[in-house]
Amino acid sequence: MVSEAPVSDQHTIDAALAGDQAAWDALVARFSGRLWSVVRAYGLSAADAADAVQGTWLRLVENLHTIRDPDRIGSWLLTTARREASLLSRRNRGERLIADPAATEHADSGPPRAGHVHPDPALTVLSADEGRRLWRAVEAMHEPCRSLLLLMATAPDAGVHQLAGRLGMPSGSYGPTRGRCLNRLRTMLTAQEAQP
Amino acid sequence: MTRHPPAIDDESLVAALRLAAGRDPVPAHILAAARAVFGLRVPGAAAAVPTATAAPLGVRSAEEARLLRFTAADLTVELEVTSVDGLVDLAGQVSPLPEAGTTVEVRTPHLTQSREVSATGQFAVTGLPPGWFSVVCRRPGHYPVVTSWTRIRP
Numbered sequence: 001m002v003s004e005a006p007v008s009d010q011h012t013i014d015a016a017l018a019g020d021q022a023a024w025d026a027l028v029a030r031f032s033g034r035l036w037s038v039v040r041a042y043g044l045s046a047a048d049a050a051d052a053v054q055g056t057w058l059r060l061v062e063n064l065h066t067i068r069d070p071d072r073i074g075s076w077l078l079t080t081a082r083r084e085a086s087l088l089s090r091r092n093r094g095e096r097l098i099a100d101p102a103a104t105e106h107a108d109s110g111p112p113r114a115g116h117v118h119p120d121p122a123l124t125v126l127s128a129d130e131g132r133r134l135w136r137a138v139e140a141m142h143e144p145c146r147s148l149l150l151l152m153a154t155a156p157d158a159g160v161h162q163l164a165g166r167l168g169m170p171s172g173s174y175g176p177t178r179g180r181c182l183n184r185l186r187t188m189l190t191a192q193e194a195q196p
Numbered sequence: 197m198t199r200h201p202p203a204i205d206d207e208s209l210v211a212a213l214r215l216a217a218g219r220d221p222v223p224a225h226i227l228a229a230a231r232a233v234f235g236l237r238v239p240g241a242a243a244a245v246p247t248a249t250a251a252p253l254g255v256r257s258a259e260e261a262r263l264l265r266f267t268a269a270d271l272t273v274e275l276e277v278t279s280v281d282g283l284v285d286l287a288g289q290v291s292p293l294p295e296a297g298t299t300v301e302v303r304t305p306h307l308t309q310s311r312e313v314s315a316t317g318q319f320a321v322t323g324l325p326p327g328w329f330s331v332v333c334r335r336p337g338h339y340p341v342v343t344s345w346t347r348i349r350p
Contacts, residue, residue: 033221040214053229057229061237134212152210
């Protein structure tokens with residue numbers, strides 16, 4: 001299900017800048033899966049996720065001519081999508097209580113500046129091999145982590161109560177357990193990376 | 197030699213797991229909307245970027261108007277945002293005072309409303325769906341000016 005991430009070459013960007021819809025469509029096809037996954041990982045509803053992804057493409061249309069390095073377009077898109085998703089997620093939790101949208105929403109959600117692009121290696125270059133490696137690591141984990149991560153990844157629309165119920169744990173335990181499981185997985189991946 | 201991969205945050209890890217699981221495919225309408233975004237570019241336009249406006253005084257409430265200001269080299273567009281019944285009303289001001297024949301297009305990704313700008317530089321659009329907005333200002337003999345896309349929600 002995970003495709004290789006081909007380098008987004010200068011030719012595609014130049015063609016899009018020259019008005020070639022097919023070149024733009026190629027960028028959309030190449031990056032939409034990653035953008036969708038990253039905004040959904042912020043726990044956004046389908047409607048909010050759609051809003052965040054659309055905003056990301058709108059920002060790219062505005063800023064395509066400023067992206068000097070075509071290899072960074074994936075990082076740029078993911079960084080932008082994460083900002084949009086994070087803003088919406090904070091807003092949904094009632095944290096958006098600041099008066100001046102120009103100084104807050106927009107400044108936060110604006111295009112990432114050169115040098116401030118989150119590298120996001122896990123997603124930008126997530127290949128089929130790395131995806132399988134990720135899941136092999138999950139399968140090697142103990143319970144409840146193995147089931148929790150599997151359920152979380154394969155039931156993206158399930159709420160906390162539903163997930164906790166299916167795992168047989170109190171709803172209040174789900175968040176902290178998930179955090180511990182993700183930490184453990186991160187440690188395993190880091191250990192693998194460190195091996196020659 | 198040990199490599200130190202950059203720390204992956206929770207959201208990236210969750211996204212990577214889901215992407216690799218392939219169980220949350222991108223809905224077709226998301227792809228269609230992303231392709232359609234290309235039709236919204238305004239070639240040759242000057243960008244008007246958001247600039248801070250003075251924070252309103254007093255207690256904020258849901259009914260309170262918000263002011264957005266966008267500036268390009270020779271043009272400022274201000275938008276006063278109010279919402280009624282979940283829809284968005286925009287009252288705009290173009291400055292300096294525009295010459296006759298100046299028009300604006302208030303755009304969402306799905307629809308565009310065109311207005312003549314009054315002699316005092318004002319325009320208004322009502323009853324728009326919340327979401328992403330951008331305004332294009334066209335003055336005779338000038339490049340168009342287009343404001344950055346901004347999310348407006350009631």
